[in-house]
Amino acid sequence: MTRRPPVREFLWWSLRAHWALALALLAIFTDAARWALVLAICAWAGGVVMDRAPTRRTSLARLGSPVVALFFAFAMADLLFGSGDLLSSVALLLLGVQSVKLLLPKGSRDGWQLCAIALLEFLAAAAGTDALSFALFAFLFFVASAGAMGALHAQEAEEAGRPAGGYAVPAGTAAAVLLFAGIAGFLVSAVLFAVTPRLEFRRVLERFRRAQGVVGFSDTISLREVTGGKMDRRVVARVEFPEPRPGLSPANLYLRGAVYSRYEDGAWRRGGATPLPVARAGFQHMVEEAAFPDSTADITLEPADHPALFTYGQTATIESGFGPILSDGNGNLSLPHAGHPTLRYRIRFAGVHPPAKGTVRGPGAGNAVFPAGHEEIRDLAVKVAGADGSDGERAERIVRFFGSGFRYTLSDPAPSIREFLFRKRAGYCEHYAAGLSLLLRGAGIPSRVAAGYLGGEWNEVGKYLIVRQSDAHAWVEAWIGGRWVTLDATPPPADSSPFRTRTGILGLYADWLRHRWDKYVVNYSMRMQADAVKGGVRTVRRAGEAFRFPGWEGIGGAGRGAAAVLFLAATGFCMFYRFLRKRRESRGEGSPFDLPKLPGPYARLVRRLDRNRFRRNPGETLQDTLIAAVRSRPDLSEDAARFLRLYHRDRFGPAPLASESREEAFRLADRLGRSISDTPRHQPPMDQQWGTLFP
Amino acid sequence: MEGKSPIDLLSSFRANVGTVLLGKREAVDLAIASFIAGGHVLLEDVPGTGKTTLARALSSGISGTFRRIQFTSDLLPQDILGVHVLDADRRSFVFSPGPLFANVVLADEINRSNPRAQSALLEAMSERQVTVDNRTYPLPEPFLVIATQNPYEQHGTYPLPESQLDRFNLRLRLSYPDRDSELRLIRENNLLTMRDGIPAALRPEQVRALREEVDRVTVRDAVVDYIQRIASATRTHPAVRLGASPRGAIGLKGTSQALALLDGRDHVTPGDVRRAAVPVLCHRVFPKGDAAGSEAAQAILEEVLSAVPPPL
Numbered sequence A: 001m002t003r004r005p006p007v008r009e010f011l012w013w014s015l016r017a018h019w020a021l022a023l024a025l026l027a028i029f030t031d032a033a034r035w036a037l038v039l040a041i042c043a044w045a046g047g048v049v050m051d052r053a054p055t056r057r058t059s060l061a062r063l064g065s066p067v068v069a070l071f072f073a074f075a076m077a078d079l080l081f082g083s084g085d086l087l088s089s090v091a092l093l094l095l096g097v098q099s100v101k102l103l104l105p106k107g108s109r110d111g112w113q114l115c116a117i118a119l120l121e122f123l124a125a126a127a128g129t130d131a132l133s134f135a136l137f138a139f140l141f142f143v144a145s146a147g148a149m150g151a152l153h154a155q156e157a158e159e160a161g162r163p164a165g166g167y168a169v170p171a172g173t174a175a176a177v178l179l180f181a182g183i184a185g186f187l188v189s190a191v192l193f194a195v196t197p198r199l200e201f202r203r204v205l206e207r208f209r210r211a212q213g214v215v216g217f218s219d220t221i222s223l224r225e226v227t228g229g230k231m232d233r234r235v236v237a238r239v240e241f242p243e244p245r246p247g248l249s250p251a252n253l254y255l256r257g258a259v260y261s262r263y264e265d266g267a268w269r270r271g272g273a274t275p276l277p278v279a280r281a282g283f284q285h286m287v288e289e290a291a292f293p294d295s296t297a298d299i300t301l302e303p304a305d306h307p308a309l310f311t312y313g314q315t316a317t318i319e320s321g322f323g324p325i326l327s328d329g330n331g332n333l334s335l336p337h338a339g340h341p342t343l344r345y346r347i348r349f350a351g352v353h354p355p356a357k358g359t360v361r362g363p364g365a366g367n368a369v370f371p372a373g374h375e376e377i378r379d380l381a382v383k384v385a386g387a388d389g390s391d392g393e394r395a396e397r398i399v400r401f402f403g404s405g406f407r408y409t410l411s412d413p414a415p416s417i418r419e420f421l422f423r424k425r426a427g428y429c430e431h432y433a434a435g436l437s438l439l440l441r442g443a444g445i446p447s448r449v450a451a452g453y454l455g456g457e458w459n460e461v462g463k464y465l466i467v468r469q470s471d472a473h474a475w476v477e478a479w480i481g482g483r484w485v486t487l488d489a490t491p492p493p494a495d496s497s498p499f500r501t502r503t504g505i506l507g508l509y510a511d512w513l514r515h516r517w518d519k520y521v522v523n524y525s526m527r528m529q530a531d532a533v534k535g536g537v538r539t540v541r542r543a544g545e546a547f548r549f550p551g552w553e554g555i556g557g558a559g560r561g562a563a564a565v566l567f568l569a570a571t572g573f574c575m576f577y578r579f580l581r582k583r584r585e586s587r588g589e590g591s592p593f594d595l596p597k598l599p600g601p602y603a604r605l606v607r608r609l610d611r612n613r614f615r616r617n618p619g620e621t622l623q624d625t626l627i628a629a630v631r632s633r634p635d636l637s638e639d640a641a642r643f644l645r646l647y648h649r650d651r652f653g654p655a656p657l658a659s660e661s662r663e664e665a666f667r668l669a670d671r672l673g674r675s676i677s678d679t680p681r682h683q684p685p686m687d688q689q690w691g692t693l694f695p
Numbered sequence B: 001m002e003g004k005s006p007i008d009l010l011s012s013f014r015a016n017v018g019t020v021l022l023g024k025r026e027a028v029d030l031a032i033a034s035f036i037a038g039g040h041v042l043l044e045d046v047p048g049t050g051k052t053t054l055a056r057a058l059s060s061g062i063s064g065t066f067r068r069i070q071f072t073s074d075l076l077p078q079d080i081l082g083v084h085v086l087d088a089d090r091r092s093f094v095f096s097p098g099p100l101f102a103n104v105v106l107a108d109e110i111n112r113s114n115p116r117a118q119s120a121l122l123e124a125m126s127e128r129q130v131t132v133d134n135r136t137y138p139l140p141e142p143f144l145v146i147a148t149q150n151p152y153e154q155h156g157t158y159p160l161p162e163s164q165l166d167r168f169n170l171r172l173r174l175s176y177p178d179r180d181s182e183l184r185l186i187r188e189n190n191l192l193t194m195r196d197g198i199p200a201a202l203r204p205e206q207v208r209a210l211r212e213e214v215d216r217v218t219v220r221d222a223v224v225d226y227i228q229r230i231a232s233a234t235r236t237h238p239a240v241r242l243g244a245s246p247r248g249a250i251g252l253k254g255t256s257q258a259l260a261l262l263d264g265r266d267h268v269t270p271g272d273v274r275r276a277a278v279p280v281l282c283h284r285v286f287p288k289g290d291a292a293g294s295e296a297a298q299a300i301l302e303e304v305l306s307a308v309p310p311p312l
Helices: A009-029 A034-052 A064-080 A086-103 A108-127 A131-160 A171-195 A201-206 A226-230 A375-385 A391-401 A417-423 A429-442 A505-522 A526-546 A557-587 A600-611 A622-630 A634-652 A659-678 A686-693 B006-020 B025-037 B051-061 B077-081 B115-127 B162-167 B179-188 B204-216 B221-236 B246-262 B270-284 B294-307
Strands: A235-243 A254-260 A262-264 A267-269 A279-281 A284-286 A295-301 A314-320 A343-350 A447-454 A457-459 A464-468 A472-480 A483-487 B041-044 B066-070 B082-087 B092-097 B104-108 B129-132 B135-138 B144-149 B170-173 B240-242
Touching (some): A235 A505, A254 A472, A375 A391, A375 A429, A391 A472, A391 A483, A429 A447, A457 A505, A600 A622, A622 A634, A622 A659, A622 B270, A634 B221, B006 B051, B006 B204, B025 B051, B025 B170, B025 B246, B025 B270, B051 B104, B077 B082, B077 B115, B077 B129, B082 B129, B115 B129, B115 B144, B115 B162, B162 B270, B170 B270, B221 B240, B221 B294, B270 B294
Parallel strands (some): B041 B144, B066 B104, B104 B144
Antiparallel strands (some): A235 A295, A235 A464, A254 A447, A262 A267, A279 A284, A284 A314, A295 A343, A314 A343, A472 A483, B082 B092
16 A cells, blocks of 8 residues: 555656755755754655665555654744744754655655645745845756656656656657746846845745844843853854955954943943944945055855944945945944845955054044943042053053953853952953943043954855854953054953854855855855956966967967867767757656666667657557658668567567677667668658649 | 468468458458457458458368357347257257357357347357256367447347457458459459358367467567556546456457467567557447447547557
8 A cells, every 4th residue: 555656767856856956945045953954864865765775665654654743843842942933843844744755655646745845845945035046946946846747747647547648748859948948937037136126025034033133233232132142053144354464363353243332221332323324436335434454354144133234343445235334433334224134245454453543533522431420440440550651551451450350151140340340250241341341431541342243163165254143242442542442351262162163074064055155146246246257267367377288379269269169069969968868768768667678779779760750659669660760761671670570579579689689680770770860751752742732 | 281380370271361351461360360369259340341251261261160140139049059959769858059069150240139149149258168958068169259240230239238249359340342352352253152162271179279379479578568558548548438358458468469470470569469459459448428439449549559658
């Protein structure tokens, strides 16, 4: 009852591709848990292995429903206690059902269900993405679906006992139509999406999700907001450094997202200035004219709910494809609206110690105000900083003050700044930052609290920095010597810190793939196209200089170009031909179940007959077709008769032919096939043509 | 004649029959194939196309006994099977065999008789035995029924029921001869010409040997699969009320084997199956609705054959 019916290889491979594609979509566009994907991939591999091995499925079939139940439980648990993300939970459940279907298919009905589920997944994933990737995946998906559907149709017909192949379309034509339809669909949708604003499906989906608000980027920052964030391993940003200053260490860079300059009621607040759009020229946003940038960073921000833009050090310009950037003049950069999809922009920034030249704007009055009612802190500040020395030296002393007697803890922090400074002396980065900033102000040095991320994990595979939510940090910027200097009193986390993420090499590769995807598919821009072309031309030129073949110089540029085009065309043609051949072979040509595979020469003859359209319907035997083919070539009829005798004996006789007879049959098949290919399609004699013209 | 192999005997038999029935080579081949495969033959066509001639030629080709039963509306079963009569000398009833006890029985115009007489043929055809008054008598071996019917004269006929049709292995339609054959027929014959007198080429035991030979013809699994696919395709065809029976599929295999033997081969090719499919399955496929004619069944079969891919 659960015995698996004989299923065409192609069908199940096609379905598997279908399924894997849906899986990839899920992996890329939704945040399904990793282990769920791993489980699903294992199920996939299991399906493949079981398909290869002649395993009995009766006992395993019983596993079917428990597995569904298991996945259902996983999905519910994930929804309630895990990610809390409806989409990923549903995806999990679907994956479970799919895996069962794939492991224990009972016929074409399972295939159809698999297709339907994959389509649902695709829609769910497509809703969360944007234009170009949507178009690309639409193309891939529909090509795969069409193949699967065709195979399923044939399979269903086979199961129902109907003659298969209701619509007999030559494989080549079908492939060509599919390819053209897919490419045309891709181009049309790409153009459509490019000229219309992005479809904001994501907005709709976000409603189902729990708020993604990243801690510390609201208008206030209190002492209780970092702890939750430190446990979160979600990636916030990926940063590349195309042109770094020599000696730049990405792991020590402070990625700033917000700056707070007012201290009120135990919490730091942003300065009240109204954010104004920064000046821009084309894609360039001039953030800070006074800075002297020496490094470049390409920042890819993951989708977020808050409007903050992240920058390093002193950022001179931001190069981006999106609209206006608002600045409140105090270091806070943001988008006009809260919430954004994946963003990519390039910043030019000055490193940690830019030289101060000329007169620059002052620190801003708000950054020097010492909050009223904290006189003991001011006393402490004066005591710690001392009266002599420059601002820098005094700030140094204050920072050093935190180096002894203070304890970094996430589990048992002081409830307030006063507690932290005077009694408990235990806290985390926000305590340190708030305390340091207050002390600096108490000592008369203007300062402000900055929040963002410190460093991140360096991905050696793709040479970029992975910044995670667990890298969230708060620090202090002090106005010393006419510029903002980053000061951090928080002790650096030890290597054994649980908040330092170490990803395995496979994880690094996976992340790198995702980064490439974000970079080249989701956020591909004109500028990157230009960069790519420039880079490509440069590489080719360099390669050309490196390899000089003797005699190469003699061939002109046009000749070289023609050779390249010819080579490419030939390669493409070969691949296409192989594809067609493979397809035709995989169709099996009637696939009798006990006969060995049709030997090559026979198969070639069949193909040649088919190509010359001698086969009028799928029910024709080779004998009929061959006789029809040699009707216009009487000289071949003797060969044909002899060949048919040998062929029939070989394929249907009591025993296969002896080798020399077989050789002869092959030779005859070859000769016949070649002669038939050379023969023009049989034309009716002249008088018959006249007959149809003049009835 | 003794030294000849069964195959040679068969070809001379075939040649003999061919001389009687001009231009009907395919029909003759199929009839002989069914004959040596052990299947009964139903000949169907308008009068005067040679149905009886073929039947007589087939029967006289073997040196066994031949009987002819003309079916009429008042024919009774005992007229066919035989009766027990009182033997005055031995003071007991002895069986007096009817015309069915022969190697070849020609049942002429079978649809003219009433269902009782028709069903009397039923047991004989499939069981190869006859039961009269609770006593069973085996029929001679080989035993072959060749029935003829005229499908166009429906007045006063009893069409054969499906069950009885299924017992015929083959239904042949002898259409009009082609122009050349007909010219020759007209030229050479008058109303008194009898063309039955062909020399007997086969003895009953040789027919039995031939049947064993037919059984030995190889049918690969792929061909069996092809036969099965054809049979099941007739059952699922949308225009069919009742498709081919498993008996039909068995008959198709046997006839294909015999055709292969006729061609001097020891293996069945898909071509043999295609050749035999229409005559063997045509009368076992019953189309839906009004299109109950044999033309409709034939069209359905041809559609099935053109759609079911043969093994290559």
